[in-house]
C-alpha cells in the first residue's frame with residue numbers, strides 16, 4: 001500500500017502464449033518510467049525442432065515444467081522478494097489455448113497466494129508495450145506490424161491505455177510459420193527464420209517470382225495470407241526434384257523471403273498512409289529478419305514515415 | 308492441507324485436516340499401512356467439486372479461495388498442498404498441477420503429488436479394486452489395487468482391452484461409463500475427493516517426490532517425413548494465431 005502510494009510498483013508478468021515460458025519483473029517508478037528488473041525465458045524450441053513447427057501439446061508440457069523454476073529465477077535475478085510484488089500480469093490471449101491456460105493458472109495462483117491484483121493482458125498490446133519500455137512512451141498514434149510464429153497483424157495504436165484497433169491479420173499461416181515450413185522444405189533447421197535469413201544473403205531475391213498473397217485489387221488491403229506462398233515454394237521445389245535438378249537453396253530462400261517482406265512492408269505502409277499515421281513499429285520474432293528491416297527502412301523513408 | 312485434483316472432468320479443491328498422530332514410517336512395506344491410518348484421520352473441512360471438463364482453468368482458483376474461506380483458513384496457514392498428478396486428459400490436468408506448484412512456491416510449502424487413481428482407490432471399499440477413469444477417445448486409465456495398494460497400472464487402454472486382474476469391484480467414472488464392458492459392481496467415488504487425495508498421499512512428513520504429471524500418452528505430433536515428398540508429407544499441427 002505505502003509503496004503504491006509512493007508510486008513505485010513492482011509487477012510480475014507471465015507469458016505462455018506460444019513455445020516460450022517468459023517471466024518478467026518490472027518496476028514502475030513514480031515518474032512513470034519502467035525499469036525491467038528480470039526477463040527470464042525457458043524455451044521449448046529444441047523439442048519442437050524435430051516436428052518442424054511448434055506442437056501445442058509439447059509447448060504446454062514444457063510450460064508446466066518450466067513455470068515455477070522460471071518464476072524463481074526471475075525473482076532471484078530481480079532481487080525481489082515475493083512480498084515486494086504488487087501485482088501479477090499474464091498474457092490472456094491470443095495464443096495457443098492450452099499453453100495460455102498454464103500461464104493463466106499459474107498467474108492466478110501467485111496472485112491469490114500473495115493477495116495482489118491480477119491483470120490479463122492482450123498479447124499484441126504487450127508487444128507494443130515492450131517497445132515503449134525500450135524507446136520511451138508512444139508520443140503519437142502509430143501503426144504496429146507484429147510478425148512472429150504465432151501472428152501477423154497490423155494494429156493501429158493511439159496509446160497504450162487505449163484499445164488497439166486491429167486493421168488486418170493473417171487469414172492462414174503466420175509469417176514466422178511460413179518461414180518454418182519453407183525452411184523445412186529446404187532442409188534447414190527449425191526455427192526457420194534465422195536460417196532462411198542467412199541462406200538468403202547468398203541468393204538472388206528476384207530469381208523466382210513467388211506469389212504475393214492477397215495483393216489483388218479486390219483483396220482485403222490489410223490482411224495477409226502466406227499459405228499459398230508456402231505451397232508455391234513446395235511445388236517449385238518438387239518440380240525441380242522431379243527433374244533431378246539440385247534445388248538452389250539460397251535463391252529459393254531469398255525469393256521466398258522477398259515475397260514475405262514485400263507484402264508485409266507494402267501493406268504496413270499502405271495502412272499507415274491510409275490512416276494518416278507517420279510512425280511504424282515492427283515487433284515480434286520476424287522483426288529480426290534483416291531483409292524485413294532493410295526494406296521497411298527504405299519504404300518508410302520514401303513514404304515519409306518514421307520507423 | 309490443501310487438496311487439488313483436475314485429472315478428471317471434476318474440478319476439485321478441498322481443505323483437509325490431518326491428525327498428526329501417525330508415526331514416522333520409512334520403509335516401503337509400512338507405507339500402505341500408514342496411509343490407512345491417515346485415511347482414518349483425514350477430515351475434509353470444506354470441499355468444492357464442479358463436474359465440467361472445460362472449466363478447470365476458470366473454476367479451480369475460485370474453488371480454492373472458497374474452500375479456504377469456508378474452513379476459515381488463511382493462505383499462510385496452509386501447511387502443504389496435495390495434488391493429483393493424473394493420469395488424466397492433459398489440458399485440465401495441467402491446470403491443477405501448475406496451480407498447485409505455483410501456490411506451493413508462493414506460500415513456501417511442500418507440494419505432494421498423488422496418482423489420481425490412488426485417491427479414488429483410497430475411498431473404494433473392497434479387497435481387489437479396479438479403478439477406471441475416462442481417458443476420452445474411447446479409452447480409459449486404469450490401475451489395480453489389492454489390500455489398498457496399487458499392484459498394477461496406471462495405464463491407458465481401450466475398455467475392451469482391460470486385463471483380467473481378478474478385481475471384485477470397480478471404481479471411478481470410467482467404471483460407470485463402461486460398466487457393461489467391465490462387468491464389475493461399481494463402488495466408491497467417481498472422482499478423486501480431497502480426503503481421498505490426502506489419504507493416498509500417505510504421511511506428509513518427507514521431502515516431496517518430483518512433481519511430474521502422469522500423461523501416459525505421447526503428444527499427438529508427427530515428425531516430418533523425408534524431404535522428397537514435399538507437399539504430400541505429414542504436416543505438423545498448426546498453432547493457433
Ligand SMILES: [Zn+2]
Pocket residue numbers: 123127148150284
Ligand atoms: Zn508474440
